[in-house]
Amino acid sequence: MLHGYELVILEGTLMTMALALLSMCFATLLGIAGALCKTSKSMVLRYLIAAYTTIIRGVPDLVIMLLVFYNLQVLLNWICDLLGIGFIEIDAFTAGVVTVSFIYGAYMTETFRGALESVPRGQIEAALSTGMSESFIFRRITFPQLVRFALPGFNNNIQVILKATALVSIIGLVDVISVTQQAGQATQNALFFNLVAAAIYLMFTTVALLCLAYVGKRFSVGVKEARL
Template identity: 40%
Template sequence: MLPDLHGFGPALAAGTLMTIKLALSALSLGLVLGLLGALAKTSPYKPLQWVGGSYSTIVRGVPELLWVLLIYFGTVNLMRGLGEWFGNPELELSAFAAGSIALGLCFGAYATEVFRGALLAIPRGHSEAGHTLGLSKGRIFWRLIMPQMWRIALPGLGNLFMILMKDTALISVIGLEEIMRRSQIAVTSSKEPFTFYLVAAFIYLSLTVIAMVGLSIMEKRANRGFRRAMA
């Protein structure tokens, strides 16, 4: 028997769509930051190592909720100044943009360590073989290193994405109407917290299962050529 949602079904569906958009936006940013952070930490140059290490240490040392609040409220004066410069004094960072940046920043810090571990797991001889064949550093990275690094890092990145999807609930504190925010509104109106929080839990669980299936398919595809070579 389906629960009575008191007409909040479409609102919860819209919140689910917003959660998916937020998670994918943060994932896109986080993957870029994580890759750059890993390249910096494995660089032979000390300043880059320091930058990469500082980024992953500082971001991982502060709770995600605080990053959400700091980015959302800390950019008020900056955005206002930019708005006045461009003739729009009401310019501000939206809750969606702030949430995407905050979660992407945090995801990237953890992904930095995942990518770094994957890079270190690749034998140095593969790069040396590329140099022997006369390949440029860029071609060596994208054609030889990147596919192997992606295969090794994929399980860890998948786990981080599961956490990221649940962390999207934190963005409700700055007013973004994702699943938790929509559920809270429904609870306030209907006075049935158990029903709507249970529905929210089911939605998060469903998204997690879908993500797990997608991750499994990606892992099989990434390991396809590797398994043939090992056979």
């Protein structure tokens, strides 16, 4: 059915899956850290994160990816040469994970910042007045509500990250897009293999939607929905 490209497409699918999962994890961690910095009392941290999010949202994803894959490697090797140590080679997978995480960490930062500011301040002040530690308050009061408030924007970011992984094929990663394009050219049936790639990405996004829907229900336990 796939003209003998089943194994190659499976390998490309697994590569894309690994890229997407790692990028989502790192982007989420970066977003949470960025949101905490952006809502901190330190003016330096707030300005640094504001500059980061502004620059990232103003530069095209592809340009950043090319900068990381080509120019960052040149910079690292220049530094290694000065220090007299071995050269560092950034492969396409690493460059893809770093770039996608770095880009969407900026969007995640804004998502989590908005969610943090949506948590009622009175609840935190009440918890502090009872002697609870800040770490305990974050785990038991802030974080559960943070997840619930952030889920709509987080869901959108996850969908975009999944689709953004297709850009990594530009720098030579053997992913779904790369292998299906090669298969389409070799078999003179590009339309069919483009549809295969589309179906795989649709599967990814559908699974992500179902998982996030479950998480939303899990963190909405005990919360009454508004009734008209």
